[in-house]
Amino acid sequence: MRKNQSITGNFDWILFIVYIILIGMGLATVYSVAYDPEYPSIFAFSKVYGRQVMWIAVSLFLGLLVFLIDSDIYRKFSVPIYVFTITLLVIVLFMPEKNGARAWLGIGSFGIQPAEFAKIGTAILLARFLSSLNLKQQNIRTVLIANSIILVPMVLILLQPDAGTFVVFTAFLFVMYREGVTYDPLVLRLVNIIPGIKFKQTWVGSHFIPILFVIVFLSVVTLLVSNQTITFESFPDVELPGYYGVLFFIFIIVLVGYLIMRWLFSKRERKRALIIAIMAFVMSAGIIKVVSFTFDKLADHQKERIELVLKLKEDPDGDDYNRNRAMAAVGSGGLFGKGYRKASVSSVRTNHVPESETDFIFCPFAEEWGFAGSLILVFLYMFMMIRIIMIAERQRSSFNRIYAYSVAMILFYHFAINIGMNIEFAPVIGIPLPFFSYGGSSMMSFSIMMFILLKLDSQRKDVLN
């Protein structure tokens, strides 16, 4: 069955090159932000850039190992792999606390974070389960098992606690959505209780996950701008609440989306595009209005709780310290930035932005390279994620496809939340920027994840189903 091929026969060089570019940019940024004139060498092991070089080397070595191993073992050993990563998650809970969480396994600064590797285990098992030959997507049992596979590591991670990685695991819901495993069976069971109703399918149930995502995203953004007001210089009397800005933004997006749809669609479908556009806007507006209205009506202590979670309070030197500093760093970058190694706000030396070499690595990058750099970075991540979707869609094996979707979605979550923290679009929850942030666990886990994908893809033609 197996053809005699070279290891790199169907290797996706494009994805690999983007991966290398991002790692290179990341290392350059870590070097810049943590630069110490006493240790000018990038290999200075006592500095984070020296260690990052080591982590990259280790990651590439692990990648090579992945390539030497037959890709079949992931499918075959999906359960042991999953169980292994879950076991690590359990063990880590008995480790000593560090920075308020039990997330580290190992000695001193050379520990690993099992939560990072749990993503791989979960992705593999979910792929294995959803690619089962006799799977019925619209079955309650299927939905419950798939959800359990995700929930077990989520619960363990929440116990650490690590809110960021916990949120990232909801990325798998999109993978399930793509595979048709939605919450529709649950919704149907609830709806069909009502006598006289016998739906076979509900739109809300089928698209529950993207709808939920839109609602959450809009709610978070609305709440984040809830304490802002929009004023106009030419109309000093007019003062609009902040969410009007979000509404305006959505209007523009919907309008642009509609025009693109008009351009793509046939004449008959254009009418549908218009209805979709209007509905999208009305629904978004409704969500925003409901969220802001509800928030206003909440009791003070409830408000405070939400404000605490989203770090909403306008307290630039207190609760909101990190985001305020991060936004100052990013925003002061200007069009072309302050120049390499010239970040003044987010440099480790000034220490205005905490964790600027790890979770807030986007700050020094955006400060030093400005909007031009930010644009390139966003473009590279978008390109990488869409490339992975394209790779996913060309797989013959649904295991491969599901796994690839998991990788794309996890990257998307990390990208959206990590960058979003810097621009007021996501609450500050510490998760690394893939390939960019300093850190062994994230570098190794993302690299292994990427190399497994590349390996699966390179052997895609070996598999029949």
Add this chain to the structure above:
Amino acid sequence: MQFDSRKYVIITFFILIGIIYVFKLFYMQVVDDSWKLRAQQLAEKRIEITPPRAVVFDRNGKKIVSNKTYYNLMMVEDNIVDLDTVAFAKLIGWSVQEVRDRFVEIVEGEGVYTSPHTGKTTPNYQSIRAYPFIKELTADEMSKIAPHLDKYPGFYEDVTSMRNYPYASGANILGYLAEVTREEVDRDEFYRPGQVIGRAGIEAFYEKQFRGKKGVHYIVSSAMNNTVGAFEDGKYDTVAIQAPALYMGLDVDLQAYGEKLLQNKRGCIVAIEPATGEILALVSSPSYDPNLLVGNRNIRENYPKLLQNPDKPLFPRPLASEYMPGSTFKLLQSLIGLQEGVIHENTGFPCNKSVVGCHNHPSAQSVTQAVQMSCNPYYYAVTRRIIHQNKSKDIYEDAEIGLGIWAKYMHSFGLGQRLETDITGLRPGVIPDPAYYDKWYGHHQWKFSTIRSISIGQGEVQLTPLQLANVAAIMANRGWYYTPHFVSSIGEDGPLPQYRKKHYTMVDRKNFDPVIEGMRRVVWEPGGTARRARIDGITVCGKTGTVENYIGQVKQKNHSVFIAFAPMNDPKIAIAVFIENAGGGGGTWAAPTASLMIEKYINGEVKSTAKEERIMNAVLKGGPK
């Protein structure tokens, strides 16, 4: 596969988020400036460095204004850790309450900012910023505190520069510095609260030439408020540049000598180098040591005392006191009469005491004799001829025309208008013109007999001693002057352009000779009124004045006035001396004082020790006659 189309939902998500993020990043990084300001507030600090003010040299290269280093004890509230107030108060020699009060004073002293939009007020005080806790400590005082400051984080010493006047003379010329007002800060972006600005004298007039160019350093500052390094390797930094030195025409020794001569007297001496218009000395008595007004602590302590002193030491008399010139004015009447042709060199008038009082002397047979003997009736006659030249049949209109001509002459001598001297606080004096008397008496309601007291420099005529000295300089130059000025060169650039322009009076050179001969005789001939002004080997030409004055209806002792220049044919110095309520005549006190100044300036030393002693020891405090 029925779910294939769902890949588009996911790709759409990706692209939407990408677009939204790019938009937001574009807004934050390119459109909106507020985060750039925030970054500057946090990390990219602008530090201004004010250079020390320019120093000043006198005409002999003596440094008369220099800078001295002082220390401020600075405080950054956020850096203060567990302050032991008792020990700290002991260290700086204050009481604990004083230390607490000082904190409050600093915070409140910064005031509040009221937002023009919202009306909300926020204090200007910021706990991360440095404020001077104690200002202007001397090196000696600081040396006692500095070694212990390591025990008090948040406090540190900071060097500042303040004025120093090594000669303690010329306070009314040099002026003083004081802290800028809020309005000055708002008006001129050079100034920051707490900085100083020239408040009087040449310090005020040459403020822009004194202050130099500020340097700006952009530094990267850490979250702990420490300096990490230069921002962008100092790309935008500029160096503070001290302004070039100012060179004054002043002779500081002569100035000090003049101040000594006038001790225990109220009065002025103004000496000018006629050829250049440079002021050699400008004594205002009583004066004060300019070092008394250096720095806030001194000003707070000494300014009120000086202000309350009844002799008004802060008042620059030579510039701002307007006196009747008395008989010195007769020089000008002579010149105008000659120039207008209403008299000539040998015109004589009888000394008719029925017109106006005079002392006993033979009638003057010429202008020269009239000057020499200072004959009052003679000048009534001369001035009548100037005022009434029969240019109109109506006597009132004739007076109006005549006085108009007369006033124009006077203006060409720099009188009746503010001289453009490089100092603040100048007064114009009074030269009455037709409009002036119209206001008093009504149009065509006055003629010479109404206004005759101006003939002999009494009545409405008023001059400042500086103007009087300038008249002496005009006499020395025989008809022209440079506007009197203090600064002869700003760095290497010479004086300001207005001091390079010769001003010609309306009187021709030839008409000066008989008058100057008269001035010589005033000093050197037996009938002269200023024989006390003689100096061996120097031909002094002068003219005395004795000014009658009243407080209310009570006649006070006469002011003693003398103007002079010397030597006669190569004038090096022109001088006016005005001693208030000295009693006697111009020849009694003012003339010998002037001669001592001339001797000191031309010979470098004074041999007339008896004269010197008499003047220096005299206490002339005025009182009723």
